Amino acid sequence: MAFTTREDLDLEGKLEIGARRSGPRAVSETHAAEAEARAGADGTRVREMRDSDLERVLELRSVVRWSADPWAFDLLRGMRGVRWAVAESPRGSLSGMVGAVPLGEIGILCQLAVHDGYRNMGLGRRLSSWAISYLRSRGAATVRLYSTRGAEGLYRSLGFEAATPRTVYRLEEARRGVRAPRRTDGHRVSTLVFGDLPELYGVDRWSYGADRSALILATLRLHPGWGLVARDSSGRIKGYLVRSSLSLTTRIGPFVAADDEVARLLLASALDASKEGSPVEVTVPGPAAGLAVCPAHALLREFGFVGREDRLRMELGEASPPRLSGLYHYGTTPYLAT
Numbered sequence: 638m639a640f641t642t643r644e645d646l647d648l649e650g651k652l653e654i655g656a657r658r659s660g661p662r663a664v665s666e667t668h669a670a671e672a673e674a675r676a677g678a679d680g681t682r683v684r685e686m687r688d689s690d691l692e693r694v695l696e697l698r699s700v701v702r703w704s705a706d707p708w709a710f711d712l713l714r715g716m717r718g719v720r721w722a723v724a725e726s727p728r729g730s731l732s733g734m735v736g737a738v739p740l741g742e743i744g745i746l747c748q749l750a751v752h753d754g755y756r757n758m759g760l761g762r763r764l765s766s767w768a769i770s771y772l773r774s775r776g777a778a779t780v781r782l783y784s785t786r787g788a789e790g791l792y793r794s795l796g797f798e799a800a801t802p803r804t805v806y807r808l809e810e811a812r813r814g815v816r817a818p819r820r821t822d823g824h825r826v827s828t829l830v831f832g833d834l835p836e837l838y839g840v841d842r843w844s845y846g847a848d849r850s851a852l853i854l855a856t857l858r859l860h861p862g863w864g865l866v867a868r869d870s871s872g873r874i875k876g877y878l879v880r881s882s883l884s885l886t887t888r889i890g891p892f893v894a895a896d897d898e899v900a901r902l903l904l905a906s907a908l909d910a911s912k913e914g915s916p917v918e919v920t921v922p923g924p925a926a927g928l929a930v931c932p933a934h935a936l937l938r939e940f941g942f943v944g945r946e947d948r949l950r951m952e953l954g955e956a957s958p959p960r961l962s963g964l965y966h967y968g969t970t971p972y973l974a975t
Contacts, residue, residue: 680727681760683722684722685723686720693731709747710736717851719737719738722735722767724764733751734764735748735765739775739776742776742778742847743780743781743975744773744781745973749764762791762794781950792951802949803947803969804924806919806938807943808908808917822898823870824899826903827866827868833864840877841893844964852975860881860882863910865907875899876894876899883971887915887916887917888919888971892919892966892969894967900933901939919933933965
């Protein structure tokens with residue numbers, strides 16, 4: 638059954654709802670109650686976001702110097718376990734927000750935004766502390782984020798340390814031209830189907846070191862049929878990638894493969910399936926000079942991608958877990974520090 642129909646999405650949604658209902662809620666509810674009791678010296682209160690805040694969140698996003706991916710907010714709001722906090726002024730307006738995405742042993746702090754009129758008042762620190770506290774309550778041993786240069790000082794004051802910059806590779810449509818068959822040397826690429834998900838979740842969990850299943854599902858819900866999976870002659874998963882779009886740009890990630898051959902096959906298939914005339918982007922964890930560490934850089938340059946170093950990934954807590962299997966990460970999610 639192909640993962641391209643509304644029935645597939647509804648069925649998976651029912652499975653997720655069941656897991657969400659049986660999951661731990663007491664910790665989150667206690668955390669939210671504690672957060673709502675906090676108030677700064679100016680009366681600004683940090684609390685968990687409610688559905689009734691959405692209109693004011695949009696207003697906040699329209700006036701702050703928004704550095705995060707706006708598309709990611711809509712994507713992440715539907716994920717299980719994800720929580721958002723807002724800072725509410727005594728007048729009822731929202732002066733800041735932050736997101737917290739638990740992925741098991743790893744938690745992601747994201748979408749931190751503070752209104753210009755409330756900067757340099759400790760609000761970014763309070764919001765970040767809320768997210769860290771929530772992620773730790775959900776079992777995160779490591780908290781990750783992508784930082785702009787201007788925010789690095791804030792995060793260092795909270796104990797975060799620099800991990801690695803990320804490199805964003807971009808391929809313009811006019812330069813696209815490398816093609817590959819859907820099958821080579823015993824490997825074949827096909828559209829990701831519903832039945833692939835349990836095995837894919839397990840492989841991703843083992844190779845990444847945390848649980849990205851909800852993130853992968855949320856992306857596929859918005860882009861049914863945009864996932865690709867590579868299997869060897871015995872039928873085992875040897876790689877996969879998920880495509881998404883932002884405006885006219887097609888973005889690839891997560892993108893995982895056993896070796897360059899499988900990655901090349903997946904990438905060529907993804908380019909063939911991308912919207913005609915659209916540029917393509919792949920976000921790679923690590924500096925562009927890290928050829929010996931990550932094989933993605935050389936492969937993407939082979940296809941004509943041009944890279945630029947972007948934000949710095951920072952981490953708090955235990956060091957990132959080592960790669961546990963023979964799968965390499967050729968591209969990470971473009972909107973989270975995974």
